[in-house]
Amino acid sequence: MRAIRCNQYGPPESLTVENLPDLLPETGQVVIDVKAASVNFPDVLIIENKYQFKPPLPFTPGSEVAGIVRAVGAGVTQFVPGSRVVAFTGSGGFAE
Structure with missing residues (x-):
């Protein structure tokens, strides 16, 4: 998956686009195919x-x-692959 990465602190121009391995959900987690992500002042x-x-x-x-659940980890019962969701993730949203 492609992701915008912060490898060193700095202005938005210092961010890079990198290819990373696809994520796999751990227990209690979901993986979301991101369709839209907000850009907020706290992100900067x-x-x-x-x-x-x-x-x-x-x-x-x-x-x-906002996106679509791709995979769910063990113990997840509220979501199934294909569920449309919005989420506050804290970080990680600027990725596919």
Whole structure:
């Protein structure tokens, strides 16, 4: 999957597009095929290391997404593959 990555703190121009392995859901998790992601002021602050939430480097920014559930992990009963969802993920939203 392609993802926008923050490998070092800095302005939006410092982000890179990278190819990463597809995600597999762990217990209690779902994997979402992102169809839309919001860009918020906190996202900019996070990549510049100016926000209280500081994910470890490298990371994929993006905290709000809409998409379709691709896979579910063990124990997930509320969603099935194909479910349309919106989610607040904290990070990771700027990826396919």
